[in-house]
Amino acid sequence: MISAVESSKIILGTVQLGLPYGVNNTQGQPSTKEAFRILNLAASHGVTHLDTAAAYGTSEAVIGQYHQQQGSTPFSIITKFHFNEDEHTGEKVRKALEHLAVPQVDILLFHSYADFKNNPEVMTCLLEQKEIGAINKIGVSVYENAEVEDLLNYEEVEVIQLPFNLIDNEARRGGILREAKQLGKVIHTRSTFLQGLFFKTANTLPKKLMPLTPHLEEIKWMADMHGVSMATLALQYVVSKPYIDGVLIGVETEAQLLTNMNALTEEISKDLFRKIDQVHISRADLLNPSNWNN
Numbered sequence: 001m002i003s004a005v006e007s008s009k010i011i012l013g014t015v016q017l018g019l020p021y022g023v024n025n026t027q028g029q030p031s032t033k034e035a036f037r038i039l040n041l042a043a044s045h046g047v048t049h050l051d052t053a054a055a056y057g058t059s060e061a062v063i064g065q066y067h068q069q070q071g072s073t074p075f076s077i078i079t080k081f082h083f084n085e086d087e088h089t090g091e092k093v094r095k096a097l098e099h100l101a102v103p104q105v106d107i108l109l110f111h112s113y114a115d116f117k118n119n120p121e122v123m124t125c126l127l128e129q130k131e132i133g134a135i136n137k138i139g140v141s142v143y144e145n146a147e148v149e150d151l152l153n154y155e156e157v158e159v160i161q162l163p164f165n166l167i168d169n170e171a172r173r174g175g176i177l178r179e180a181k182q183l184g185k186v187i188h189t190r191s192t193f194l195q196g197l198f199f200k201t202a203n204t205l206p207k208k209l210m211p212l213t214p215h216l217e218e219i220k221w222m223a224d225m226h227g228v229s230m231a232t233l234a235l236q237y238v239v240s241k242p243y244i245d246g247v248l249i250g251v252e253t254e255a256q257l258l259t260n261m262n263a264l265t266e267e268i269s270k271d272l273f274r275k276i277d278q279v280h281i282s283r284a285d286l287l288n289p290s291n292w293n294n
Contacts, residue, residue, distance in 0.1 A: 006264045007046030009239050011078065011188060012039075012257070013250035014052045018059025030252055035062050036069065041254050043074050045261045051190075051248050052100070053080035053111060054092070060099040067101040076106035078161075078188070080141055083115050089125040093134050104133055107159050107186075110140045113147040116157075123156060137186065143288055145176045152183055164189035164244065166198060166219050166234050167212070168287045170277035174243075181243045188246040192238050195289050198230045208292055211283045219279065226272050232263040237276055239264065 017035045030038065039050075052059045060079065067073050077100055081092050096105060108126060110116040116123075129135045139159025140151055151157045160180060164173055168191065177187055193199070202213050223233045238247045251257040285291050 006239055007261070008048060009245070009247050010045075010047050010261075010264075011049040011051050011246045011248040012042045012047050012075075013190065013248045014050050014059045014063060015056045016250050016252045017062045018052070018057030029057075032062060032065065034253070036066050037254050038251060038257055039063075039066050039075075041257050045257075048076055049078055049106065049246060050075045051078045051188075054096065055080070055082065055111065060096065064099045064101040073102045077102055078107040078109065079105055080109040080111040081115075082111045083119045083122045089122050090129060093126075093129050097134060105135050107137045107139055107188075108135045109138075109159065109161055113140055113142045113144075113151075116140045116151075127156060139186070139188075141190075145173065148176050148180060152180060152185070157185070159186040159188060161188040161190060161248070163191035163194075163287065164238055164241075165191050165194050166237055166276055167194070167215050167279060167281050169237070169279060170241070171280045172284070174241075174277070177241075177243045186245050187243055188248060189238055189244050190248040191287075191289070192247055192249050193231070193234050194287070198234050206292065209286055212281070212286055215279060215281055219276065222272060222275055226269060228266070228268055228272070229263070231259060232266050233268065233272070233276075235260055235263045236266070236268050237273055240270075240273055 017030060017038070019029055050063060052063060054060065063077070079096055079100070083089065093105065093108070097103065123138070126135060126138050130138060137158045138156060139161060140157055141161045142148055142151070143163065148160055148162060151160055162173070180187060197209070198216065198219070202217065205213060219233070220230060223230055235247070235249065238244060249260055251260065281287060
């Protein structure tokens with residue numbers, strides 16, 4: 001059985017429900033019917049949060065259609081905005097609630113650290129939206145540790161979402177995330193499977209990412225030695241961290257989601273997690289998928 005703590009940490013990413021996404025995506029975007037089946041399965045396994053964004057194609061609309069069909073809102077919603085002067089922030093929030101068919105966004109994230117820093121006036125409006133109950137918490141999606149460190153100075157930023165995985169790991173992130181937790185920040189992580197990179201073989205790895213091959217092969221060797229699949233290791237490694245409150249995963253099929261949920265039930269030696277903690281990546285720039293096509 002999956003423990004309530006483990007399943008409640010899982011956040012279902014829904015970018016795949018709104019557009020094809022990920023270097024290892026062979027399924028494409030699921031149909032609306034398939035998306036609904038995925039959401040039903042997530043709810044039945046104790047998943048309580050969905051992560052989406054206005055920029056994720058039809059993702060918000062699919063979730064809204066699901067809620068309307070259900071006649072209820074079984075999920076709490078995390079969504080993200082890019083901010084600009086063309087549309088008032090309050091109107092963005094109103095449209096999100098309408099698309100998602102929910103009375104409140106549980107967490108609204110600035111889609112990037114740059115959005116947060118370049119639009120300081122937006123926070124005032126978000127705090128107003130929080131006051132009227134349209135938003136529960138406000139946060140920022142970031143990439144770099146220096147960005148996390150800066151956000152620790154802002155009491156109004158309650159949630160920080162950032163990458164964390166087998167190679168973007170304790171060695172790179174542990175210190176700053178412990179500090180953030182001590183200050184009461186909610187920590188959510190994404191890129192658990194690094195867009196499916198952990199499941200690719202060396203001969204199918206994009207040329208730009210070849211410098212990561214030794215690290216990926218090292219982790220695969222460790223997983224094999226312990227008799228653990230990469231999917232299980234990748235998910236449980238992140239879930240095991242006490243300073244992480246929510247772990248974002250994305251799927252294209254029911255089968256993938258079921259595999260992930262079942263992975264939480266397997267026993268893994270803490271010694272293996274400690275070995276992963278010590279994996280150090282020299283090419284940190286390659287941990288950011290936005291650099292893969294540059």
